Amino acid sequence: MFILNEYSSSEQLTQDMVKNIVTELKSAVNKRGVASIAVSGGKTPIPLFNILSKQQLPWSKIYITLVDDRWVDSTDDASNEKLVITHLLQNEATLANFIGLKNNAQTPFKGELATQEKLAEIPMPFDVVILGMGEDGHTASLFPHAENLSSGLDMHSNKVVVGMTPLTAPLDRITLTLPAILNSQNIYLHLVGNSKKTVLAQALDGKDIVDMPIRAILQQDKVKVVGFWCN
């Protein structure tokens, strides 16, 4: 269940994604009193965060977490938490409830349980999960051929997060597991650039999830996934 929306400008793409996110979060607050969203890190979502942060929403009823983070301090430039603090938890969105994935454990593997306990505060299912994709076919921090990938993909593990040591990128990570990502009303895949479109075509063309973990998102039938792409 994957559809791709293509845009001729990044401004149009951002506007449309923001419109969809605002609609879903407002409707969730109206229905259950609270809403939740899990966002990606990386460079792609920065313009989206800047505009989303200015929207009039009942932010104090909205819970925000990350789909993944590098196991670094939240003041480190490589931290996705730092990115969210700098670009999303600003303007109107300073009132939002943010729960990060990093804790004080020495490694993400040792920190899994404490993060899972923190995340118990988040209203589930997520109303929106925003995913990105790396040029190696990773999404969140589900990395191709990583030692712990099978644990992240296990639909019966009862784990919300797992540690991950990528073979194709630096730094240990913590990531939402596949069942946690799929426990969402909406999944949006945010892609910018021609090279990401080529990688997407490769992902749609094959079946091996260990080669390209994004396939576990694109080729499932539990949740509709909407792609937003522009060059």
Ligand SMILES: O=C1O[C@H](COP(=O)(O)O)[C@@H](O)[C@H](O)[C@H]1O
């Ligand atoms: O490592 C990561 O990369 C992906 C893609 O990042 P981008 O810079 O190409 O947008 C991102 O979705 C993920 O959250 C991040 O940790």
